[in-house]
Amino acid sequence: MSKSNTNIVTSWVNARIGLMVILAPIGAAIVTMFLIFNHLHETRISQIRNQGIELVRIISEIPYYQLVPNEGHRGTLELIKYNESDQNFAYGAITDKTGALITSAAVSGIIIPKLKPPADPSNWLAEKRITLEDQIKHIIEFHAPLIEKGELLGYVRLGFHEPKYGLTQGQVPFLATICLPIFIIAALFLYLIKREIQPLKVAGNQINDLVNQSSFKQVEIHASGELSDFIQKFNEFICLAQSRISKLESNKNDLVASSKLLTYKQSKIESVLQALPEAVMVFDESGNVSFVNSKVSSLLNVPAEVLINDDIVNWSENQNVMKYINKIKNNPTSNYPAERLEFTPDNSPDKRIAIKAYPLFSPKENKYVYGTLALFQDVTEENLAKQARGEFVAHVAHELKTPLNVLAMYSETLQREEGQSAEFRTEAVNVIHDEVERISMLINNLLSITKIELGSLNLERQHVKLRDLLVDIFETIKRSGREKELKFQIDMPKEMSPLYIDKDLLRIAINNLLTNAIKYSDTNGVVTLSAEQIDSSVYIRVRDTGIGISVDDQNYIFDKFYRSNDEKTRERTGHGLGLSLAKDIVQLHHGSLKVQSEKGKGSEFTIILENNSSILERAV
Amino acid sequence: MQNILIVEDEPHIIRVMKLSLEENGYSINVAHNGEQALEKLNDGLPDLLITDINMPRMSGDLLCKKIEEDIPDRQFPILVLTSKTEIEHREWTANMENTFFLEKPISIRKLLKMIDEYKNGSGLAA
Numbered sequence: 001m002s003k004s005n006t007n008i009v010t011s012w013v014n015a016r017i018g019l020m021v022i023l024a025p026i027g028a029a030i031v032t033m034f035l036i037f038n039h040l041h042e043t044r045i046s047q048i049r050n051q052g053i054e055l056v057r058i059i060s061e062i063p064y065y066q067l068v069p070n071e072g073h074r075g076t077l078e079l080i081k082y083n084e085s086d087q088n089f090a091y092g093a094i095t096d097k098t099g100a101l102i103t104s105a106a107v108s109g110i111i112i113p114k115l116k117p118p119a120d121p122s123n124w125l126a127e128k129r130i131t132l133e134d135q136i137k138h139i140i141e142f143h144a145p146l147i148e149k150g151e152l153l154g155y156v157r158l159g160f161h162e163p164k165y166g167l168t169q170g171q172v173p174f175l176a177t178i179c180l181p182i183f184i185i186a187a188l189f190l191y192l193i194k195r196e197i198q199p200l201k202v203a204g205n206q207i208n209d210l211v212n213q214s215s216f217k218q219v220e221i222h223a224s225g226e227l228s229d230f231i232q233k234f235n236e237f238i239c240l241a242q243s244r245i246s247k248l249e250s251n252k253n254d255l256v257a258s259s260k261l262l263t264y265k266q267s268k269i270e271s272v273l274q275a276l277p278e279a280v281m282v283f284d285e286s287g288n289v290s291f292v293n294s295k296v297s298s299l300l301n302v303p304a305e306v307l308i309n310d311d312i313v314n315w316s317e318n319q320n321v322m323k324y325i326n327k328i329k330n331n332p333t334s335n336y337p338a339e340r341l342e343f344t345p346d347n348s349p350d351k352r353i354a355i356k357a358y359p360l361f362s363p364k365e366n367k368y369v370y371g372t373l374a375l376f377q378d379v380t381e382e383n384l385a386k387q388a389r390g391e392f393v394a395h396v397a398h399e400l401k402t403p404l405n406v407l408a409m410y411s412e413t414l415q416r417e418e419g420q421s422a423e424f425r426t427e428a429v430n431v432i433h434d435e436v437e438r439i440s441m442l443i444n445n446l447l448s449i450t451k452i453e454l455g456s457l458n459l460e461r462q463h464v465k466l467r468d469l470l471v472d473i474f475e476t477i478k479r480s481g482r483e484k485e486l487k488f489q490i491d492m493p494k495e496m497s498p499l500y501i502d503k504d505l506l507r508i509a510i511n512n513l514l515t516n517a518i519k520y521s522d523t524n525g526v527v528t529l530s531a532e533q534i535d536s537s538v539y540i541r542v543r544d545t546g547i548g549i550s551v552d553d554q555n556y557i558f559d560k561f562y563r564s565n566d567e568k569t570r571e572r573t574g575h576g577l578g579l580s581l582a583k584d585i586v587q588l589h590h591g592s593l594k595v596q597s598e599k600g601k602g603s604e605f606t607i608i609l610e611n612n613s614s615i616l617e618r619a620v
Numbered sequence: 621m622q623n624i625l626i627v628e629d630e631p632h633i634i635r636v637m638k639l640s641l642e643e644n645g646y647s648i649n650v651a652h653n654g655e656q657a658l659e660k661l662n663d664g665l666p667d668l669l670i671t672d673i674n675m676p677r678m679s680g681d682l683l684c685k686k687i688e689e690d691i692p693d694r695q696f697p698i699l700v701l702t703s704k705t706e707i708e709h710r711e712w713t714a715n716m717e718n719t720f721f722l723e724k725p726i727s728i729r730k731l732l733k734m735i736d737e738y739k740n741g742s743g744l745a746a
Contacts, residue, residue, distance in 0.1 A: 398674055401703055401724060406632040408725035413636055424639065431632050 021193055025186035029179055036175075044163040045140075048088055049127065052142035052160055055080070057125070059092075059156045060144035067094050067146070067156070068103050077105035080158075090139055090159040097152050110159070115143070117155060124155070129162070138162035199227050203234070217242075279376035281307065282360075287329030290371065299376055301347050318343050321355070328357050328372045342379060352380045388562050399442050403435035445581060448508065452584040459505065459588055463498040466531060466538065473507055474529050477514045485523045491530040497611055499538060501589055509585040509593075510540065512578035513605045517544035520569070520603070533611065540607040549597040557595065558583045582607075623664075625649045627657040627671035627683060628701070633726070637670070640728045646735075654678025658686060665691070668735065670699045670722075681712045688716060697738060701726060 059067065059076065067076050077092040091106035099117045106112055113130050124145035131138055143157040199221045206219045218235040221227075270291065273280050279295035289308050297304045302315040316322060324341045340356035354377045362368040410428040414420065451457035470492065478488050510529075517527045521544050528543040547568045549557060556562045557579050579593075586593040586607050597603035624646050628634050638648045649666065651657035653675045669687075673680035680700060687694060698719045713719050722731060 397703075402630050402633075405725045406630065406636070409633060409636040409728060412728055413640055427635075431635075435632065 017193075017197070021190045022186060025182050025189070029182045032178070033175065041163055044088075048140060048160045048163065049142075052127065052140065052158055056142040056144040056156055056158050059158070060125075060146055064146055064148050064153050077103060081105040081107070088160045088163060090161050091157075092159070093157040094146070094154055095157065096154040099155070102154060106159075112157075112159070113139070113141075115141070115155075115157060118143075121145075124152075130159070196227070199231070203231060279378075281374040281376065283328055283372040283374065285369070285371050287371075296376055299353065299378055300345055317346055324355060324357075325374075328374060342383075350380065351378065352383045353377065354379045384556075384562070385559075388559070396442070396446070400439060403438045406435045407432055445508065445577060448505070449577060449581045449584060452581070452588065457588070459502040461500050461502050464501055464503045464506075466496050466499050466540075467492060467494070469503060469507065470510070470529060470531060470540070473510050473514065477511065477518065485525075486518060486521055487524070487526045489526060489528040489530075491528060493532065496531065496533055496538070499609060499611055501609070502585075505585045505588065509582040509607065510542070512582045513542040513607075516578055517542050517546065517603070517605075520544065521546035525602075536611050538609045538611050540609070541604055543602065543604040545602040548599040548601050549595065549603055550599050554595055554597060558593070623647050623649065623666045624668045624670060625651060625657065625660055625666040627651045627654065627669065627675070627680065629653055629672065629675040633672075636728065637726070637731070640732070644732055654680065654683035654686070657683055658690075661687070661691070665694075665696055667696055668699060668738075669696060670701065670731075672701045684713065684716060684719065694718065699731075699734070 059080075062076060069076075069078065077094065080092050081089065089107065090110050091104060091112045093104035093106075093112050094102045095115070095117070096102055097117060099115055101112065104112050111133070113132060115128075115130075118124055118126065124143075126143060128141045128143070129138060130141050138161075139159040140162050141157055141159045143155050145155055146153045202221050203219050206221070210217065210219075218238050219231060221231050273282070273291065274293045276293065276295070279299045280291070280293045281289060281296050282291040284290040292304050292307045294304070296302075296307060300307070300315060306315055316325075320341060321343050340354045342352060342354045345351055345353055356375050356377075358373045358375065360370040360373055362370060410432055414425065414428050448457065471490065474488070474490050514527065514529065521527060525545045526543075528541070530541045530543070532539050547566075549564070550566065553564045553566065557564070559580065562580075582605075583593045586609070589609055591607060591609040594606045594608070595603060596606070622645075624641060626634060626637055626641075626648060628637070628650070629652050634650055634652075638650065641648050649660055651660050654671075655678045657669070657671065658678070671680040671683055678686075684698060684700070687698070696718075698716075700713070700719065700721050701724055702721050703724045720734070722734065
């Protein structure tokens with residue numbers, strides 16, 4: 001309901017109260033007067049009756065001759081007419097026994113109605129209500145028989161006006177005396193009530209204003225007595241409400257502030273957990289997952305909603321994982337799984353993931369545990385590296401042992417002096433020399449790669465004629481013992497700008513690529529070394545028609561120690577170091593090493609170097 | 621015991637063994653890996669087979685398994701050249717009879733002694 005409507009209703013109610021205050025005493029006066037009039041009327045009627053009956057009886061007992069007037073003096077009826085003080089007297093009449101008028105006396109304006117004499121003697125003395133011809137006036141008639149010596153001579157009839165509701169002259173002052181104080185009291189009463197109501201009305205308006213303005217202030221009214229008491233108590237209540245409201249508001253502000261702070265802190269913690277490089281899952285005290293950062297779902301390949309809401313069986317059927325997680329869930333304070341658990345997720349068999357649980361101790365009370373933090377780590381690479389390292393050591397050992405074996409056998413044979421031709425001795429010495437070279441090369445490779453990785457290797461750059469370098473490497477490598485099985489090709493322009501490079505390192509890189517090309521080629525394969533310069537970039541390519549490298553393996557071949565599990569690769573010895581070293585060397589020259597390969601068709605490795613000297617030349 | 625088949629990928633080792641054994645009157649046949657050795661065995665069985673383990677294409681252990689399958693009534697002994705660490709992984713020879721080991725680095729003297737002892741019926745003792 002709108003405010004104006006409320007006002008209208010309030011003022012209407014106020015006006016109605018005022019009206020009631022005026023109307024109520026008037027109504028009461030009217031009712032009282034009606035009752036008085038009614039009572040007077042009834043009294044009057046019964047008075048007339050008593051009087052009528054009495055009079056008609058008295059008259060009926062008067063001798064007949066006395067009733068009929070003689071010449072010269074008035075009859076009894078006339079006497080009654082003049083003497084009857086009653087204003088209601090209408091007429092008196094003597095009739096014979098047929099009802100015919102013998103004599104009568106009536107007040108002016110009244111025609112005595114005709115009356116059929118009653119047949120039954122029990123009705124001779126009776127009262128009757130007669131309506132006059134004008135249909136307005138009513139007459140109460142009393143009649144009695146006139147009997148003389150036991151003979152009915154006629155009837156005496158007396159008619160009285162039926163009294164009307166109305167004031168008699170005598171009643172007016174009486175009523176006025178009653179009404180005047182009523183009106184005076186009503187007016188006084190109205191005035192008093194209005195005066196008493198006035199402060200309430202003001203208070204009502206002020207409260208109305210307060211409600212409309214939605215504000216709380218004390219009501220300012222000067223009143224006395226109980227109203228003043230009421231206003232005072234009301235103001236005390238307002239005061240109390242005001243302080244309560246301001247307290248609540250300040251509490252609310254505090255709450256809002258601390259809730260904002262909490263939200264801020266929570267999002268800060270969540271952002272920290274989200275930013276962690278590790279996949280993090282948080283279990284609360286009751287063992288439910290309360291937080292999962294985005295890395296968990298991508299690591300386990302399970303949507304976050306499933307991880308948070310569902311039971312573990314929905315994302316892992318691995319018995320060990322279920323046991324581990326259930327241990328965390330059921331026993332958050334003790335019996336923490338101390339060891340980390342490594343497992344392969346159901347949906348990605350190539351991955352290896354480790355879980356480790358850490359209890360979340362309260363920083364203040366060490367006994368209290370908030371829950372558990374489970375750290376998920378992708379240890380696939382770590383495991384591969386571990387495996388590769390183990391294999392690497394085995395390979396290195398083998399690579400070292402092979403020349404050592406040769407050395408041991410030749411030296412033992414040389415120790416036996418008998419039967420050794422000079423030719424054999426020369427060969428033995430050469431072989432021993434070569435094998436020592438081989439060991440030293442392997443060790444150098446190992447040292448180079450270590451140095452490069454530790455960042456302690458300095459490039460010794462010089463201007464090098466690429467063609468000369470490549471031809472030299474190519475010729476050396478051709479004598480690998482497989483020259484009869486394979487076809488070797490070299491393809492490059494005769495003139496190329498000199499390259500500013502570390503010759504020895506680049507030789508190792510190209511040598512490693514060529515060694516691989518030969519190693520992984522089958523009989524009748526073709527190994528091609530080519531070079532070209534496009535703009536400032538120099539491309540050195542080593543191509544073979546060998547076993548090729550699978551797309552999966554291409555992602556890892558430059559990783560140190562990596563050796564493919566491919567059967568054909570495994571048939572060939574290697575230490576998983578050659579490509580890694582080659583890439584490191586090329587990168588030291590700010591170049592790049594790329595591979596293109598198809599399984600069964602062969603591989604092509606491309607070293608791309610920026611020819612800084614040619615840039616300089618062009619600039620000059 | 622005259623014919624010896626040497627299965628080895630390292631050319632220098634082959635050369636020394638071949639020379640030394642030929643000097644002692646043995647006839648030497650050479651295979652560079654397991655595959656080649658199986659081919660040679662098809663042409664005729666040797667009196668002794670000496671094999672390395674770590675070889676391209678077909679390793680020594682695989683070769684021995686193949687021989688066990690292909691020649692169930694093998695009479696000739698097999699001498700496996702192993703390094704110390706490989707000796708620790710000899711499970712694959714557990715059910716193979718008439719198989720012996722010689723530890724690397726190979727001593728020609730030891731090798732000749734083992735062959736002599738085998739011929740004399742005292743077996744091949746590493």
